[in-house]
Amino acid sequence: MASMSVKHAIAAAKKLRSLQERFNPGGSDIYPALMGDEAITALIPSGNPLSVHILMFTRALREQGTDEQYEKFGRRADNNEIIGTFAQTELGHGTYLRGLEARADYDRGTEEFVLNTPKLSSYKWWPGGLGQTCNYCIFVAQLYIDNEAKGMAMFVVQIRDEETHMPLPGVHVGEIGKKMGLNGVNNGFLGLKDYRVPRLNMLMRHQQVLPDGRFVKSPVSQVSYFPMVFVRCMVARQNSNYLAQAATIATRYSVIRRQSPIEEGQPEPKILEHLTQQMKVIPEIVTAVVYRLAAANLQNMYNETAEAVYRKDFSRLPELHALACILKVATSYDSTYGIERLRQACGGHGYLTAGNLGNIFAMAAPACTYEGENSVLYLQVGKILMKNWSQVLAGRELMPSMAYISECSKMTSFPQWTGSWECLLKAIQYACVGSIRLAFQSYNARVQSAQSQTAAVNYSGLELTKAAELHGRSYVAGNFYQQIVNSPNKHQRSPQFQKVLENMLELHLIQIFFRHLGDILRFIRITEDEISALQRRLEEVLKELRPDAVAITDAFDFNDKILSSALGCYDGNVYERLFEAALKHPLNRKSVPDFFEAHLKPFMKENADNAKKSKL
Ligand SMILES: CCCCCCCCCC/C=C\CCCCC/C=C/C(=O)SCCNC(=O)CCNC(=O)[C@H](O)C(C)(C)COP(=O)(O)OP(=O)(O)OC[C@H]1O[C@@H](n2cnc3c(N)ncnc32)[C@H](O)[C@@H]1OP(=O)(O)O
Ligand SMILES: Cc1cc2nc3c(=O)[nH]c(=O)nc-3n(C[C@H](O)[C@H](O)[C@H](O)COP(=O)(O)OP(=O)(O)OC[C@H]3O[C@@H](n4cnc5c(N)ncnc54)[C@H](O)[C@@H]3O)c2cc1C
Numbered sequence: 001m002a003s004m005s006v007k008h009a010i011a012a013a014k015k016l017r018s019l020q021e022r023f024n025p026g027g028s029d030i031y032p033a034l035m036g037d038e039a040i041t042a043l044i045p046s047g048n049p050l051s052v053h054i055l056m057f058t059r060a061l062r063e064q065g066t067d068e069q070y071e072k073f074g075r076r077a078d079n080n081e082i083i084g085t086f087a088q089t090e091l092g093h094g095t096y097l098r099g100l101e102a103r104a105d106y107d108r109g110t111e112e113f114v115l116n117t118p119k120l121s122s123y124k125w126w127p128g129g130l131g132q133t134c135n136y137c138i139f140v141a142q143l144y145i146d147n148e149a150k151g152m153a154m155f156v157v158q159i160r161d162e163e164t165h166m167p168l169p170g171v172h173v174g175e176i177g178k179k180m181g182l183n184g185v186n187n188g189f190l191g192l193k194d195y196r197v198p199r200l201n202m203l204m205r206h207q208q209v210l211p212d213g214r215f216v217k218s219p220v221s222q223v224s225y226f227p228m229v230f231v232r233c234m235v236a237r238q239n240s241n242y243l244a245q246a247a248t249i250a251t252r253y254s255v256i257r258r259q260s261p262i263e264e265g266q267p268e269p270k271i272l273e274h275l276t277q278q279m280k281v282i283p284e285i286v287t288a289v290v291y292r293l294a295a296a297n298l299q300n301m302y303n304e305t306a307e308a309v310y311r312k313d314f315s316r317l318p319e320l321h322a323l324a325c326i327l328k329v330a331t332s333y334d335s336t337y338g339i340e341r342l343r344q345a346c347g348g349h350g351y352l353t354a355g356n357l358g359n360i361f362a363m364a365a366p367a368c369t370y371e372g373e374n375s376v377l378y379l380q381v382g383k384i385l386m387k388n389w390s391q392v393l394a395g396r397e398l399m400p401s402m403a404y405i406s407e408c409s410k411m412t413s414f415p416q417w418t419g420s421w422e423c424l425l426k427a428i429q430y431a432c433v434g435s436i437r438l439a440f441q442s443y444n445a446r447v448q449s450a451q452s453q454t455a456a457v458n459y460s461g462l463e464l465t466k467a468a469e470l471h472g473r474s475y476v477a478g479n480f481y482q483q484i485v486n487s488p489n490k491h492q493r494s495p496q497f498q499k500v501l502e503n504m505l506e507l508h509l510i511q512i513f514f515r516h517l518g519d520i521l522r523f524i525r526i527t528e529d530e531i532s533a534l535q536r537r538l539e540e541v542l543k544e545l546r547p548d549a550v551a552i553t554d555a556f557d558f559n560d561k562i563l564s565s566a567l568g569c570y571d572g573n574v575y576e577r578l579f580e581a582a583l584k585h586p587l588n589r590k591s592v593p594d595f596f597e598a599h600l601k602p603f604m605k606e607n608a609d610n611a612k613k614s615k616l
Contacts, residue, residue: 175189356565
């Protein structure tokens with residue numbers, strides 16, 4: 001599996017390289033295009049062992065290294081002459097970066113760093129490709145000068161000989177073991193013992209160690225977190241893609257499979273004619289579209305911020321960090337939930353490997369953990385919302401993606417309920433701001449009672465998480481609303497297409513409204529009749545979108561090879577493909593399985609003999 005994954009990954013990397021050279025030499029971002037449209041991850045069902053090399057190793061060299069360091073290492077990495085990974089997480093620490101134990105001690109006598117993973121818990125653990133594929137890595141360690149801690153730093157470390165691929169002296173490297181998915185990625189472990197690298201192997205674009213050992217601090221320490229921000233942006237795109245793949249499979253299956261007459265005496269309908277099936281499948285189609293649009297927005301913001309950071313303008317970092325966190329969390333949570341819901345919508349056949357829904361789930365699910373565990377990132381956003389609420393109280397302006405918080409904070413009550421899209425969107429935003437206000441009251445009371453900020457964050461964690469989740473909903477729904485209702489290219493759309501988009505907006509807003517009805521009712525008075533009217537609209541818009549479901553998922557444009565699913569094949573020959581897949585199972589090579597003579601027959605005979613004896 002691993003060698004097949006590497007073979008496919010090399011082919012994909014070659015394609016990426018040629019695309020980069022053709023479209024944008026020196027490369028900003030074509031990954032979303034490649035990943036989204038090619039969905040190469042689906043061509044490598046066990047995961048891409050080069051993804052961290054391409055997404056993090058090469059980018060860290062470009063963004064965290066000096067121009068000279070890029071020339072020495074980055075160019076070779078971009079050209080895939082060396083293969084690296086991003087080795088930050090350790091066996092003992094992943095979230096709390098200040099707790100990382102790997103250390104880099106500067107030796108001014110030799111102008112080298114001595115790298116160590118002092119304990120078992122200090123071993124790097126998880127980096128993609130580290131086990132077998134990579135010969136280099138970005139090694140993240142606590143920097144020490146004269147045994148004084150200076151914070152985190154990144155080092156280019158060669159771990160294997162470029163010719164023989166043998167681990168170098170002082171390097172202990174290998175595979176961490178089988179996972180619930182992505183088993184072609186060879187996530188690995190790495191221990192270093194008194195491993196020396198030249199001073200210029202520390203990435204020094206933003207912070208430096210001079211030959212005499214003087215430390216020049218980064219102007220903005222958070223810029224060292226930038227490689228993670230990029231992958232969070234990628235995750236938003238990639239997981240919306242996984243959901244779109246699953247939605248395509250379940251939609252196609254739902255118009256092939258017939259089951260259970262709706263009217264007595266009528267023929268069995270396609271299962272997508274059942275309203276409850278529509279409620280399982282169609283909202284996931286729309287969620288995939290909603291997140292694909294939000295991820296594209298985020299990618300543009302990343303590119304703009306990356307260019308600004310390159311010019312030493314760090315002003316947009318906080319907003320990008322907040323949005324990358326919230327979108328990475330929202331897409332990974334909702335896509336994972338959605339893929340499982342779509343699997344269940346396909347009955348027993350959804351549980352077959354031939355349907356590929358299980359593998360898509362296994363590819364999507366770890367995104368809730370890597371690149372910042374979701375609940376931790378929600379707390380990150382909760383902290384940022386607390387800071388921004390203090391700005392609101394001080395009458396200061398907020399970052400554009402949080403402007404609605406200022407607007408809602410000025411409303412003394414929610415306007416007359418109309419049930420319009422604007423009303424639904426404002427209700428979600430208003431509930432978010434209400435939650436922020438309540439969270440701030442708890443958090444601030446704790447800080448005022450002399451609790452540390454960290455402790456106050458922990459003890460206000462439930463309210464901070466709620467506020468963060470609603471902020472994510474507000475941002476995503478707001479972005480979708482703008483794209484459908486106020487997009488500058490709206491007039492280029494046919495009326496029919498605009499109507500489909502508006503139906504998707506209607507469904508998304510009503511679905512989010514019902515998902516957070518409790519949060520909304522806490523701050524807004526809505527009558528039973530107004531809620532029942534929304535229930536009717538929900539049923540109505542599902543019916544309206546039903547005829548377009550197949551066309552929308554066809555527009556995701558995944559070919560059969562990418563979907564790799566007997567349930568989602570374009571020709572609809574589901575049963576033939578399920579049966580074809582079944583007959584290929586190794587157990588079907590022989591009419592009588594080997595275990596019959598060896599185990600089953602003796603077992604049954606023993607039971608029969610015992611039964612006879614007991615009768616005597
Ligand atoms: C061949 C073709 C290939 C093409 C690609 C194909 C592949 C397709 C698939 C693509 C998608 C995915 C690929 C999968 C790859 C997976 C690889 C996984 C890699 C990893 O997992 S790397 C390790 C990730 N680890 C983490 O994220 C750690 C999480 N922890 C943290 O981020 C931090 O510890 C913390 C934020 C939780 C806590 O930080 P802490 O030190 O305690 O301090 P705070 O007070 O919380 O923060 C201090 C201030 O800094 C601000 N901050 C924090 N983080 C950031 C940031 N990232 N950016 C900017 N600012 C940040 C924070 O807001 C505070 O600011 P303040 O002081 O309050 O103003
Ligand atoms: C498939 C996969 C690929 C990966 N690839 C890489 C890679 O290429 N490079 C790399 O460096 N790492 C990689 N990782 C590691 C990943 O970044 C970490 O798993 C992640 O950061 C979480 O850290 P942890 O696993 O140590 O969990 P911990 O940090 O131990 O957290 C465990 C749980 O504790 C709770 N928790 C932790 N901190 C807090 C807090 N502050 N407040 C409240 N609750 C908290 C949360 O519930 C969390 O889920 C990968 C992981 C996976 C699964």
